[in-house]
Amino acid sequence: MPERPQDPAALIAARGGRVTRTRTAVLSVLFDAGRPISHDEVGAALDARGVSHDRVTLYRTLDWLVSHDLAHKVAGPDRAWRFNAVGDEEHRHAHFHCDLCGRVFCLESLQPAIAATLPSGFRLGRAELSFHGLCPSCPGPLRSDAGHNRNKIAP
Amino acid sequence: MPERPQDPAALIAARGGRVTRTRTAVLSVLFDAGRPISHDEVGAALDARGVSHDRVTLYRTLDWLVSHDLAHKVAGPDRAWRFNAVGDEEHRHAHFHCDLCGRVFCLESLQPAIAATLPSGFRLGRAELSFHGLCPSCPGPLRSDAGHNRNKIAP
DNA sequence: CGGCTAATGCAACAGTGTAGCGTTTGTCTG
DNA sequence: CAGACAAACGCTACACTGTTGCATTAGCCG
Ligand SMILES: [Mn+2]
Ligand SMILES: [Mn+2]
Ligand SMILES: [Zn+2]
Ligand SMILES: [Zn+2]
Numbered sequence: 001m002p003e004r005p006q007d008p009a010a011l012i013a014a015r016g017g018r019v020t021r022t023r024t025a026v027l028s029v030l031f032d033a034g035r036p037i038s039h040d041e042v043g044a045a046l047d048a049r050g051v052s053h054d055r056v057t058l059y060r061t062l063d064w065l066v067s068h069d070l071a072h073k074v075a076g077p078d079r080a081w082r083f084n085a086v087g088d089e090e091h092r093h094a095h096f097h098c099d100l101c102g103r104v105f106c107l108e109s110l111q112p113a114i115a116a117t118l119p120s121g122f123r124l125g126r127a128e129l130s131f132h133g134l135c136p137s138c139p140g141p142l143r144s145d146a147g148h149n150r151n152k153i154a155p
Numbered sequence: 156m157p158e159r160p161q162d163p164a165a166l167i168a169a170r171g172g173r174v175t176r177t178r179t180a181v182l183s184v185l186f187d188a189g190r191p192i193s194h195d196e197v198g199a200a201l202d203a204r205g206v207s208h209d210r211v212t213l214y215r216t217l218d219w220l221v222s223h224d225l226a227h228k229v230a231g232p233d234r235a236w237r238f239n240a241v242g243d244e245e246h247r248h249a250h251f252h253c254d255l256c257g258r259v260f261c262l263e264s265l266q267p268a269i270a271a272t273l274p275s276g277f278r279l280g281r282a283e284l285s286f287h288g289l290c291p292s293c294p295g296p297l298r299s300d301a302g303h304n305r306n307k308i309a310p
Numbered sequence: 311c312g313g314c315t316a317a318t319g320c321a322a323c324a325g326t327g328t329a330g331c332g333t334t335t336g337t338c339t340g
Numbered sequence: 341c342a343g344a345c346a347a348a349c350g351c352t353a354c355a356c357t358g359t360t361g362c363a364t365t366a367g368c369c370g
Contacts, residue, residue: 017347018337018348019337020347020348020349039326039327040326052349054350055326056350056351057348057349059326059327060328064348075230078325078326079234079325079358080325080326080327081326081327094271096273107274109274116249116265116286117265118286119262120291121292122251122289123288123295124286124287125286125288125289126286126288127286128285129271129284130282130285131273131279131282132282133278133279133281134277134280135276136277137276173317173366173367173368175316175317175318175366177317193357194357194358207319211319212317214357216317219317233357234327236358311370312369312370313368315367315368316366317364318366319362319364320362320363320364321360321362322361323358323361324358325357325359326355326357327355327356328356329354329355330351330354331350331351332349332350333349333350334347334349335346335347335348335349336345336348337345337346337347338346339343339345340342
């Protein structure tokens with residue numbers, strides 16, 4: 001049983017994986033980030049912690065975390081995947097992509113209602129809803145009326 | 156005034172661009188495709204028509220078409236943009252990504268209703284809704300109940 | 311036709327991600 | 341704790357998408 005609810009080593013071991021320096025460090029970085037971050041950002045964070053970070057090993061580590069439900073990945077606006085740690089909750093939420101800083105945010109609290117009927121022959125696996133605009137920490141001209149009223153949005 | 160409603164040369168000239176062999180051929184290819192296709196697919200189609208296709212020129216041509224409202228681009232599932240010709244209609248619709256063949260389809264007839272409230276501080280530019288699954292021409296195990304009833308979908 | 315400039319073609323490069331393969335190292339067993 | 345085995349690592353090399361710089365070509369306009 002893990003001492004902390006989010007102990008990287010314990011979570012990795014519980015999935016049947018070997019507890020290595022890279023895996024624990026990467027998972028810890030993802031927990032600390034709090035939002036989906038790119039392979040490159042993970043590498044920089046590993047640098048800051050003095051942990052070696054071979055590019056290929058990092059890719060494989062991130063993929064391993066995803067395939068073992070310790071992380072999920074979301075496509076970024078720049079053709080690079082973003083990864084973030086997940087607990088046990090479902091990954092059914094929209095994402096916000098900042099047009100200025102490129103950061104991606106999980107909108108876990110947002111529960112969008114989508115009503116749609118696919119044309120015949122299309123078999124649905126999953127739906128992805130992403131919003132693009134400016135994040136709270138970026139300056140910009142767009143007026144914010146988000147957070148004040150519930151909008152109908154046309155993608 | 157154009158002879159045909161969709162005469163590539165006339166459309167290009169109307170935007171103030173020079174009517175070149177590559178531009179007319181690419182726009183014609185996009186019109187014929189009927190769905191968003193990748194840079195590579197455009198190149199193959201140009202091959203079939205005996206039109207030279209330098210990689211860089213093709214990228215620049217596609218970008219020019221997009222920036223002059225003759226095409227729109229949508230991110231594919233494989234980190235490659237897909238381009239398709241547009242008339243004068245708005246580009247406000249969802250897209251379908253086939254997990255098997257990788258093709259992308261514009262769901263122009265689909266008018267999804269999205270109701271959502273963004274957290275405070277996020278300023279919305281646009282929303283993108285994409286469905287992933289199997290397209291009509293791909294075999295697969297997923298049962299189709301699309302096209303029969305209107306579903307609520309959780310992204 | 312002649313000139314100006316947009317557009318092209320080519321080379322070189324950057325960023326993301328993958329495949330092969332020999333080496334290291336966790337983990338399990340005795 | 342020692343040894344064995346397989347998982348994970350680190351390195352090289354590669355594929356693919358897209359961009360930049362610059363000299364050359366070729367639309368377009370008069
Ligand atoms: Mn997420
Ligand atoms: Mn479209
Ligand atoms: Zn931002
Ligand atoms: Zn398909």
